[in-house]
Amino acid sequence: MVKCYDVIVAGSGSAGMAAAVRALHLGFSVLVLEKEQQWGGTSAASGGGVWIPNHGMKADGDSHEKAMTYLKAVSNGAVREDRLAAFVDNGSKMVSFLDEVGVRLHVLEGYPDYFPDAPGAHAGRALFPYEVDGASVGESAYTMREAPIRGKLFNRYSFGLDEAFALATKARGWRVIVGKMLWRYWSDLGWRKKTSRDRRLTMGSGLMGALRRAFDRMGGEMWMGTGLVGLHEEGGRVTGVEVERYGHRFRVEARHGVVIAAGGFEWNQEMRDRYFTLPTPAHWATTPERANDGKATLAGQEIGADVEFMETGWYIPSMIMPTIGVPNTAMTHQMSFDHGRPHSVCVNRNGERFVKETIAYDQFGLAMIEDNRKTGSSSVIWHVFDDQFREKYSSGGFMLKALMPDSKVPVHWWDHFIYRADTLGDLAAKIDVDGAALVKTVERMNEYARTGIDKEFGRGSDDYDRFFADQRVKPNGCIGTIEKGPFYAVPIVLGDMGTKGGLKADAQARVLNTNGVPIGGLYAAGNASGAITGNCYPGAGGTIGPAMTFGFIAANTIAALAANSR
Ligand SMILES: Cc1cc2nc3c(=O)[nH]c(=O)nc-3n(C[C@H](O)[C@H](O)[C@H](O)COP(=O)(O)OP(=O)(O)OC[C@H]3O[C@@H](n4cnc5c(N)ncnc54)[C@H](O)[C@@H]3O)c2cc1C
Numbered sequence: 308m309v310k311c312y313d314v315i316v317a318g319s320g321s322a323g324m325a326a327a328v329r330a331l332h333l334g335f336s337v338l339v340l341e342k343e344q345q346w347g348g349t350s351a352a353s354g355g356g357v358w359i360p361n362h363g364m365k366a367d368g369d370s371h372e373k374a375m376t377y378l379k380a381v382s383n384g385a386v387r388e389d390r391l392a393a394f395v396d397n398g399s400k401m402v403s404f405l406d407e408v409g410v411r412l413h414v415l416e417g418y419p420d421y422f423p424d425a426p427g428a429h430a431g432r433a434l435f436p437y438e439v440d441g442a443s444v445g446e447s448a449y450t451m452r453e454a455p456i457r458g459k460l461f462n463r464y465s466f467g468l469d470e471a472f473a474l475a476t477k478a479r480g481w482r483v484i485v486g487k488m489l490w491r492y493w494s495d496l497g498w499r500k501k502t503s504r505d506r507r508l509t510m511g512s513g514l515m516g517a518l519r520r521a522f523d524r525m526g527g528e529m530w531m532g533t534g535l536v537g538l539h540e541e542g543g544r545v546t547g548v549e550v551e552r553y554g555h556r557f558r559v560e561a562r563h564g565v566v567i568a569a570g571g572f573e574w575n576q577e578m579r580d581r582y583f584t585l586p587t588p589a590h591w592a593t594t595p596e597r598a599n600d601g602k603a604t605l606a607g608q609e610i611g612a613d614v615e616f617m618e619t620g621w622y623i624p625s626m627i628m629p630t631i632g633v634p635n636t637a638m639t640h641q642m643s644f645d646h647g648r649p650h651s652v653c654v655n656r657n658g659e660r661f662v663k664e665t666i667a668y669d670q671f672g673l674a675m676i677e678d679n680r681k682t683g684s685s686s687v688i689w690h691v692f693d694d695q696f697r698e699k700y701s702s703g704g705f706m707l708k709a710l711m712p713d714s715k716v717p718v719h720w721w722d723h724f725i726y727r728a729d730t731l732g733d734l735a736a737k738i739d740v741d742g743a744a745l746v747k748t749v750e751r752m753n754e755y756a757r758t759g760i761d762k763e764f765g766r767g768s769d770d771y772d773r774f775f776a777d778q779r780v781k782p783n784g785c786i787g788t789i790e791k792g793p794f795y796a797v798p799i800v801l802g803d804m805g806t807k808g809g810l811k812a813d814a815q816a817r818v819l820n821t822n823g824v825p826i827g828g829l830y831a832a833g834n835a836s837g838a839i840t841g842n843c844y845p846g847a848g849g850t851i852g853p854a855m856t857f858g859f860i861a862a863n864t865i866a867a868l869a870a871n872s873r
Contacts, residue, residue, distance in 0.1 A: 311560040312338040312528070314865060315548055316568055317535035317603050320348025321851045322833025323568030324518040325401065325858030328408060331525035333866045335563060339527060340550055342534030342598065344450070346519070348570055349594040349805055349834075351452035353511035354468065356848030357412055357434040357855065359398040364414050369429045371395055377420065377427030378840065385616075385841035393814035394839050394856055401859040402434065408525075410517040411437045415468065420846040421667035423770040430770065433847035435468055436513040441506040442498070444516045447523055449502055450531065451515060452595055456630070457640055457704060458510070464488040465505040465512070475643070476777055477699050477707060514851070535569060535603045538610050544827030545610070564828050564865040567818070568858060570594070571806030571834035572601025573620065582617035582808065585676045585686065591802045593625055593641050599805065604835055607810045611820045612829070615837035617808030621850055622672020625802025626690070626703035628724050631717070637724075639802055640704035642690070646671065646799065647766070648700040649780045649787030651692035652752045653799065656684035658735065658744030663764035665772040665785050669844035675801050688799050689738055691731075691745070694791045699777070702797045726796040734794045749789050759783035805850065807838040816861035830864065832857035 313335035316323045327337045339346075360374030374395045375388075382391070402412060412434040420428040441448040456462045466474065466488065473481050491507065493499070498506045508516035522529070530552070537549030539558060547560035572578040573592035578601045580586045590596075608614060624642045646653050647665030655661050655678055662674035678685035690702050697708045705711065705725055713727070721727060728734035731749055735742035755761045759782030761768070767776060767785030776784025810818045810831040817825035818836075833854035840849060 309558050309560055311562060312336045313561070313563045314338075314566065314862070315340065315559060315561040316566045317548070318348060318567070318569035318833070318835065319346040319529060320568060320570055320833060320854070321350035321514065321518070322835070322854035322858040323348070323566065324515065324522060325855035326566045326568055326830075326832055326861045327527055328518055328521045328525065329404065329859045329862035330865060331522065331527050332404070332408065333862060335865070337527045338559065339522075339529040340533050340535050340548070341529060341531045342569070343595070344532050345452045345595075346447070346450060346529060346531055347452035347512070347515040348598065350851060350854075351511050351515040352454050352458065352595060353851065354847070355436045355510035355512075355514040356851060357436075357514070358432055358846040358848035358852035359402055359434055359856070360395055360429070360432045361399060362402050362414070362432065362434060363399040364402065364434070367431050369432065373427045373429060375427070377425055377429070378845065380425045380427060381422050381843045381845050382841040383843070386839060387814070389814040390839055393860060394853055397860050398852065398856050401856045404859065408521040410514070410521060413437060415847070417774060418847055419770040419774050421670065421771060421844055421849070436510070436517060438467060439508040439513045439516040439520070441504070441508050441516065444508070444520045445523065447519045448508070448516060449504065451512060451519065453504065454510070454512060455593065455640075456638060457643075459505070460485065460488060463503070463505065464492050465507040465509045467509045475701060476648075477709065535567070535606060538565065538606050538829065540610055545829040561828065563869050564830055564861070566830040566832060566858070566861045567603045567607060567810060567835045568831070568833045568854075569603035569835045570599030571809060572604055573599055573803055573806050575601040583620070584618045585679060585801065587686075587801050591625060591639055591800050593623060593639050593802050593804050599834070604809050607818060607829065607831070610826065612818045612826060613811040613821045613823075614808060615811045616841060617806075619808065619842045620672070620803035620806045621669055621844060623668040623802050623804050624671050624675070624799045626705070626797050626799055628704040629717070629720065638704065639800070641802060641804070642668070642703045642799060644775050645700060645702050646690055647772070647775065647785060648696065649756070649777055649785060650696035650789055651690060651702070652748060652789060653688055653690055654740060654745060654748055655682060655688050656740055657682060658741040658748055660748055660763060661685060663761070663766050665766050665775065667771060667844060672801055672803070673842070686801065689740060690797045690799050691734070691749070691789065692795050693789045694793060695787060697795065702795070705797055727793050729792050729794070731794050734796055738796045738798075752786065753788045753790060756783070756786045756788045759786070761786060805834045807834070807842060809834060809836045812836045812857070815864040816857045817864060830861035832861050
């Protein structure tokens with residue numbers, strides 16, 4: 308017998324779960340399909356930032372007009388205005404709704420937008436989830452996607468954002484923070500007997516844990532290990548889906564709508580090669596391995612859906628390092644903010660800088676593409692730093708000395724994954740970069756470190772830079788001398804945290820066909836849909852904020868159309 312639900316959602320990430328919880332709240336029966344054996348998607352492994360302009364959580368001077376001005380400026384006219392307006396109008400409603408169902412967010416004071424000098428920019432739009440007790444999520448907590456290696460201390464202990472910042476820079480009190488984490492974890496004997504996973508759900512796992520708790524309480528159904536592979540249409544309207552589980556295919560019907568929230572196509576090499584401006588290997592993606600393979604997007608295209616912004620990803624400079632204790636595996640680690648820390652510089656193969664290293668990650672990635680287009684020397688670039696950097700900071704997975712002293716680095720990594728030499732000239736020779744140019748670049752950086760002024764790119768000159776600056780480094784908290792050997796270099800690849808392109812949807816999250824007409828019964832949200840900010844990352848939480856808002860909008864649209872048809 309073919310099963311039937313009011314609403315079927317493909318994908319259990321933030322977009323899918325926001326749509327599912329809203330649809331349940333509106334009285335629909337809901338089935339979430341999750342292709343993998345863990346639910347939560349990249350969202351559960353993420354920092355959990357949710358960018359919502361004019362969120363209304365406090366009177367802080369933001370407004371609808373200001374938000375629209377900013378979005379229009381940074382998305383460069385590439386996004387339809389009604390879609391931008393739908394995001395701004397519904398973002399605050401979505402946040403209030405989440406609060407009502409126990410998914411609580413807070414403002415991170417002062418967190419600047421990623422284009423702090425653009426018109427309409429405003430600090431404080433990034434919201435973050437409160438920590439959630441895993442026990443309150445019940446057994447569903449055990450099967451949630453986990454944070455990547457660097458998202459937990461020693462790959463075990465969860466931390467919140469403040470703790471992450473303190474640990475990343477060895478800020479005052481970092482040892483006390485570590486002590487508290489260890490105590491909290493090991494003293495929780497009851498939980499320890501059940502699982503080695505940390506009971507503290509922070510950042511992305513806090514967000515998804517709270518969503519799942521609401522979903523389970525409202526009676527939502529989720530099938531894991533079951534992927535959407537096709538869409539059924541009747542009379543031009545989507546009425547069901549074809550799914551695959553352990554190689555077996557079958558059909559499930561949807562009375563009111565199918566929401567495609569199955570993430571992007573970053574693990575589909577063929578699609579990357581076909582669409583990306585600068586094709587890169589799929590394993591440079593930093594999202595859960597092989598999960599988001601674009602099959603749901605392809606299913607939409609098969610029934611005539613249009614796509615947009617397929618040429619680009621949500622970029623994040625990354626480095627590749629073997630996984631200690633797991634033979635023959637290497638992992639792509641996000642550099643996060645490391646490439647802009649003092650006592651370091653980023654150079655292309657010509658030994659030259661090409662970007663302000665402190666710029667937000669997506670803009671850094673786009674700058675790599677642009678420099679590679681001009682010079683052919685930036686598909687992989689180098690993070691060069693000295694021993695002062697090693698003392699205080701990490702370079703992607705290559706953690707600071709206190710956590711990973713040189714003596715603990717496996718011998719076969721040196722000069723393969725991480726390069727080290729006593730002089731800059733020797734280092735340049737090892738990494739095949741023009742030595743004279745590298746020495747000159749470093750000399751200039753040392754001059755800027757002393758004067759506090761980066762004459763080339765203005766490192767440390769805007770609110771975003773200052774927010775992440777190391778206040779202990781003077782006169783410019785973003786620049787420190789690179790002069791104390793040994794010197795190190797780590798190759799940085801054009802990593803991504805998903806793709807920006809997907810099914811083209813309208814302001815009501817309805818998927819459009821290639822003639823611009825909505826396909827009945829089909830909706831899209833999150834990375835499965837074309838980014839609502841086009842080729843730009845507007846601020847911290849700039850993918851999850853819109854993803855959840857359009858998931859929420861999709862459920863509202865389904866409810867409105869169902870009411871009309873009664
Ligand atoms: C380490 C890290 C930190 C990040 N931090 C942030 C942050 O703080 N804020 C922010 O905004 N962004 C962040 N990002 C990016 C962000 O996590 C993603 O852009 C976002 O989670 C995408 O949400 P989604 O719901 O569209 O997709 P996902 O969360 O990836 O969920 C998609 C789900 O669909 C499933 N799926 C795929 N195909 C099918 C199919 N055919 N049928 C059924 N299921 C399918 C997948 O297995 C997956 O579970 C981060 C990314 C990473 C890697």
